[in-house]
Amino acid sequence: MARDVFRTSNDISETPAAGFVSANTGSTGNAGSLCAFGAPGEPLRLDEAVNRALCNNLRTREAWANVKIQAAGVGAAKAAYLPNVSATWQEVRDGAVTDVSGYPQLSSSNHSTVHTGSVSLNWVLYDFGGRQAALRNSQELLAAARANQDATLQATFSTVATDYYSAQAAAGKLAAAQKTERIAHDSYVAASARVDHGVAPISDQLQAQTSYAQATFNKAKATGDLQTALGTLAADMGLSPAQSIILPAVEDGVALDRDFTEAVAEMIADAQRMHPSVAAARATLEAAVAKEQQTRSEGLPNVSFVAKYSQNNQPASLGLGEPQFPATGHDWYFGVQVQIPLFEGFGRTYQVRQAHAQVEVQRYRLNAARQQVGLDVWKSYQALQTGIENVGNGTVLLQIAQRSFDAAKHRYAAGVGNILELLNAQSSLSDANRQRIQALTDWRAARLDLAAKMGRLELNDLQVGNHYRQALFISFQASKGKAFALLRNWCCA
Template identity: 55%
Template sequence: MNARRLHIVILSGVAMVTAQTAGAFDVLRAERNISSTAAGAMLPAVDGCPTGAPARPLHLSEAVERALCSNPKTREAWADVKAQAAAVGIARAAYLPTVSANWQGVRENSVVDIRNHPTLGTDYTSTVRSEGVSLNWLLFDFGGREAALRNANALLEAARATQDATLQDEFATVAKDYYAVQTAIGELDAEKDVEHMTRQSMVAAQARTDRGIAPVTDALQAQTQHEQAVFGLTKAESEAQAALGTLASDMNLDPAEPLEVPPVTEDARTDATFSEPVAQLIRDVQIEHPSVRAAQAQYAAALAKVSQTRAQGLPSISLVGKYSSDNQPESMGLGLPTYPATGHEAYIGVQVSIPLFEGFGRHYQIDQARAQAGRQQDAVDDARRKVALDVWTSYQALTGATRNAQNSAQLLDTAQQAWKAARHRYDAGVGNILELMNTQAALANAKQRRIQTLADWDNARVDLAAKLGRLDASDLAHDDNQGSP
């Protein structure tokens, strides 16, 4: 192998190694800030994703980690970020030259028979090789590459913001479903208490009827209320299982996966968690919310697309070069023998490309890009309107849930005292079955309302935090430290 061929082989090897290195080590540094899991920056302390069976009991922090890491929606948003980061790398690569190498080897057999003149014919066989290296480097294109890079960077920012919004939504969804499980378990426990309470009343009423102290209607009414309690208990059991299956599905587990979730504690704190006025919250969210940032980035990308489309219709200047060599045999003329030969070709120069006529297509492409930019600008306004309404609605829901949580505690305490008094009066023979049944029903309703208001407060708090785009790992620590949301 001569020195020239060795040079070509080395260049080919360098090109292959460069391509492999770019894929493995991100030479253009386009993918350096991509998170290692689908949970993104929401849970930066997570080292990988939870695997295996869920812990018993399952805390909210683990449920959220599993959902953010494994849910198809979050993984799809993560894949979009990786794809758009690669698009940024493609846009940056447009500033670099392209170098390509080629090699060809053929076995050639040529036979020429000239009638009545055999001496003029030829018959030869040879192995012909050719190799070459070509260079193309775009030097100037009136800002086309710059606009393409701005477009790619803006779309990457939009993908990251969309991922943040997806994580916020999924965080809120799994938290609400976790609270729904706690509520269902709490209501199941309350229904068990009601069933036990009505069974005791039924036994007491039957005993008084057997002794002739009370009419048979007392026993029948008490039995009816107990049967209603059994009906409610059965319904609560099925609703608890349905809520557990929904939570398991959020974590990308089989709905039949056995889960153990702690119930709601009645002494959970239900104080306000947002001290800013609602007007300030709305102003902040119209700037900071991930969906607004995504819409703004999409608008910036659309503006860059207008510049890119316009530049593609303008001239471009490139540096071009080529070197090639071959061993094609040569002959001095027809009928003369061929002789081994080598040849080479080399050039370097500047190429100017000027689009002269594109059938007016470029004009309409620019108009299309402008219209799409206008549409994205409207999308920004719509995103701001939507997040403002969402924050207002969620803020009012949290305000009402906070007051109702406090009221439900007082209602439960009063209902418990009323039932104890009615039970004591009935056992002493001075009360009647209707009074006892009414206080039992009121107590059962108060217990259910207390559980529901606690769940409503938790849902409203998480919903407002999600609407503000403020959900993060600190919310998990707050909930786990309380023992329940």
């Protein structure tokens, strides 16, 4: 590949995952090897799943390629400041035959090999800001491409994390379904024993058996749901859906802090300034402004330095019928060329109008991006508040349901309770287990989603410890540190 004179490759990340890839998930060596993975870990940690997805996802690779395109565009715009030098060389076999009827002395036949070579130079010295506008346009498009790459990485990050939590929840629901099946089996055995001893009607046994069969059915469905979720997660990471994946328990790393009460307005305002989608829209607007200036400048004069030197060995002849003699020749010139567009059929006027309208479009898109980011942060914030509450509510509900079932089981064993009381308590306990698992999943997804909507996801947000703490760390600047410091303290307890 040709040499990168303007070092535009410095603006291109070494991997599709840019700065997101972590070196603590089995990748070793230089940056280029960070996207080289072995077999999935057992259990598979969230940071490893994210690493694999960011490296192997086709959307992140496409965004990476778009950055390369725009970086090359910056190099092309810088090249316009340098002179254009071209050289030509030609070698031909020349044959010239002249046959004058009646005057053979005037006839001639000459054959020669002719070499011709030339070098020309054209260097634009001044063009009323056209090249500068073109360079700024390409630089802003590069900034937009990098912001889009960041947004794509954050979206992929959020997607794989959501699928990870869904798979983890499916595993938890399967475990709950297995527990429910065991409880239903125990209830069926107890009811059968009472029927055998003649202290309960056969309907008790049949109802318990029905509940047991339903629990077995639900366990089979939970097994299928888990395999579907694991296949989706494997596909996110670029693996075969049949790849064996083992996940940590759904309740590992649960630590809530209810002191997170920072005003959401400050978070919205910061997201509207810093989110990658807003940064991309802002850069695209600046590129459109530069394009308008470039279009105007192309209709103005430009001043160039021009030069040319050529030489040849074209044979010379004294006249008609005279033989040719070897000869050499050369010519050269240099000077200043002024090119002034006088009339372009009014095309320039409409090109400028078009470029100006494009600026308006990009300005509206920037405002729309800010508005959407603000709404997304608001929704995610509210979902997080709900998630925090429901994790606590789910815990209380599970404790109550467990106590209710224990009491109903004891009453039934003592002969003072009926089978409906036992089966209702059993069903409530099963529902409470599922709701607890779903609340944990929703909470985890909501806190990560909030970081994604704020455009602040980083791979360092996933801290891996002995107890598998999935910490969400929001980077912040000193001037805006209060809200983000609170979020960091809340999430990482």
